Amino acid sequence: MTDRDGRPDPLIVHSVVDIARILRAEGNPVSWSAANLFVPDTSERTALGELDLAVISELDVLGDTCLRPHNRLDRAEELVRSDVARRVPPSGLARLASHTEDWAAVEHGRIRPLRVLSQRYVEDVDFYENRVAAQLVDRLGEHLTRRIHELSTLAEGLLDLSEYEQALRTRQSWRRLDRVARLVARAISDTSASAGAINENLDRLLSARARLRALLSTPVLRSANRRARLPTRLMRTNLFTSDRRYRRIGALWERWAVQNTRESARRQAANSEFPRAYRDYVTAMSLRALAVLGYVPQDATPISGHSTTVRLSGPAGELTWSIAVGGVVTLAAGNEVLVRVIPTELDLSAAVPEPVRAEWLDQINRTPEPAIIAYPGLRADRAALSPSLRQRLHPVGFGSGVCVVPINPLEIEGEERMARALRWTVQGLRFTKEYPPEVQLQAPPHLANGAWFRLAGRQRIAILRNPSAEERAALDPSTETRQPRTRDDDSLDTALALFKLFETCPCCHTRNDVQARDRDTFQCTCQVCGTVWGTRVCGPCSKRYPILWPRNTVIDQTNGDRLDMTAGADVLSLPCADQHIAPGSRYRCPWCHRCGGQPNCGCHTA
Template sequence: MSQDPLMSPLMPAAIIDTQSHLLPFEEHLLDVVQQGHLHQISQRPRLDLHYEDEVADVARARRLAKGALVHLASHSELWQRQTLSGVIPKKVLARFSEDDYGIYENRIYARLLDKTEGHLRGRLSALKGLQATLDQALKFYESEGVDFRLSREVCRLWGMTFDQAATSRVSELLSQTLETVEYLHRVISGLQQSGVYLLVSRQAQVVGALHLTNILSHDPHYRHVALLWDLLGQTTMATRSSPEERFSHNQWLADAYSRYAGLVLRHALRPYLPDQDEGIWAGRCIRLQQSGLDWQLVSVVSGEHACEEVLLTIVPWLTDAHLLDETLQLPLERFIAWPAIRQQPQQAAYQGQWIALSPSDMYCVERFGQLVDTALYRMVLRSYGQPLTKIPVKVLALAGGIHGLHVDHQSHTFEVREAVSEGSIAVLKHALIAANSTRQAEALEQHNQEIVALEKCPVCGAKANLFFQSPLGFRANCDSCGTDRYLRRKGDQLVFDQSVSDCRDFAALGRRAFSIDITRVAISTR
């Protein structure tokens, strides 16, 4: 099935463009901070006087409370002594005044600082993430130890969003925005550690709509608090939702992340399935399909014994968790793709059964590409050198002189060890079908097509002849690009190695070098 041209799986330009500018709230906050209104409130706040009557020593009393004389006359225990002219008091009912900073306007100011600090902290995290992505792109442009084929492919994907000049411009703009937001965050954090903020109780919250008092409406400093409160409310309104709305939104995010995983897989499959989800490779029909939120790469076998062999399963998991559960037991063809938020880019393509998947990762297609390459190579390498049994004697006689075949007359078998010419395959197929050995004829053609596919260099596309190596292996070295591929027996295991100029570094080569333990593969069939 043909697909529309694939979009780039790397960070979309629209996201970076949107985040690279100050929000209206941040612009107004910067103006208010520069004019010093918040600092004026912090150091010279409005306040109220709170009066309280208390029985106190005469030495402490500065003002008598209303009814202090009546109170003194009725409480003789407060008398120092009584004289002919009257009473000398020991204690009196005095009125004390106390500055009350917990007025409504100051509570608005304090809670505005709290909300603003939280908003700026979130913005800093987002901006630093975008800046890290752009820095990674610029460093990649300037890196010298990266294979030119990897550099060309990654730059092609990134170039669908930005070119090098645009990346530099956006990075500069983003740096300016980040610097401004950091400045605002420092100012707000400083205001939270001094002045009237410390005198307002943290338990004094503001609920409901903002009530515009005379102070909030007309005071030259406090009126900016009301404006900032409204702008911040408009900025954060999108984050307020009911549990049902959050659940629906999370479902949408999970589906979007799954579709993104499918996009990256399609890019990774381009060498095998250019711009489509199904095609023929190595004589087999392979197909990319979605099952719920998961993605599967399957090998489809048609005919009398039709079945689908699952070669690779990707489980997209959208989470902010940053610790891997390496004890999780999964089938070897099943991988969990996660965003790896706030994680350093992994030096390997994947870790265990976990693989990073994020548009901020320049290597996202390369990581998935290595999974695809290993899955498809496992499929064909498992059958390499497997003998075809129950071969008629006449066919064995024909096969005896054909290059690439190893014939065992005693057991009536032969093996396809190297590529056989199309003419020889046609002759043998005709003889097998005539001898009523149709399944052997199909298997012969299948094995030969797999070897022909292996002879195509996966790095440069040139032909690299495959040569059998005893007891059960081969070598296929490409003279054009220096890619070496070997299938060797190590003990009881078969191991396939692919390297470029003796290098296997994923950061330098991407998907172009890997190693597979063939005997460890456990492919499920349904």
């Protein structure tokens, strides 16, 4: 039930606002990292409210009134044959005199009529009280439709929890297994509503809406004016005062009016607060996702609006996390900006006119890279899009261009989605850009290409792996004679510090040795968890791309949602879809979208 202007689902709006208020009250990155960002306690929303129960209990009275309403006699005029006319009003004689086509003949100066305007009495139900009953059916139907959508969306969210619980029993990386277990446990601990209770209430509301729709063929709904403007506060007429059925309909109308007024005010307040709340929500989600990658805040620095900077420590070094104007999160390593996380309150997957969506996509294309754009889209809306558009708004793997990820409290996998996008920019892109690090020496090296470096110029070397003390001493004999440190020593130390990024396992964060490969690529295999990561070279486009393959991983690349469920954050470039090769032995290039096994491997080009 997204808006044609791109406003997100009302349930997302209210959930984000509620979570943002909790985050502001806690106010520091440590508590944000531990907060539950899944939909808050759903018991209030899933329970049937006063109006819901009133609708169910008063359906019999409303149906009886629509079937057997009070009516009034009214006079109607119609053109009939003269032999069946019962009463001809004066206006009928005047009409006969002016319409000669209705004359049968003129005999001896007298008109013998063929058709005349006859008057008859009819039952009239189109008056104030019945208009109230008819419009009440319409308005209660709208209310039930909103509630049904809300409960259905919540049920889908709990179904995600159930699917994640089942995923705990499937073959996957044990590190991701631990993350998923903790994520599900945190969400379940704050969610008191059960799927059974939601489905029970959903069935009751669906049954009530079906009975309301059955009233559309009743006399009141067919004859009463359902478009006439009625005041919210009813006039106390004789029927509403003295007739039992109409008195109960009036009471039900007043219940609806009170509920509608309260919801309208709450909805207006939530809509005005949502842009800021969603920025806070995405900000907290970025911290949670960075924790998945091993980066946690060094202290509980209060987060107070803009210009807040937090230092994150991780197994591969330190990062700087900061908030700028507009809620844009910037992540940097030293003086180098790694990525910007940009929240937008527009639901990019909403059912909007295509020119509107085209304008949104054009703005995304013009966003400077590297960047991650987070938007509050729902899976049901994405499923209604064309495959190409769905791939654009929730891609199966990242590559060139801005990373676009749907983030909202109703889908538990939002944390893994954000972590996957951050892994691509914080780790994957750095693998390809920063390996091998190069060092400018003050003088040509004493050795030619060694096992841990190669010449990249007359006084420049590219470091392929961390050298031993003996290997480094062979490059610069001054280190053995304990001479004062030189500028070359500082340059080497700076370059070798980058190997902390290459050597650290992306999954379990332990240090391992880098194995240099040809064409400036590398590969590592974790001795603890068996994860393989590194870089490869694409044959068709000759560009380097990053890889990550946790042991025991089975990836479903059908769409972005299935990738969330099966791989989560633990993927960089996508593996080849060929079922006849060893898993993780061949990959599809994220830049040109080609695979070495095409066209027979099953991989699709972009």
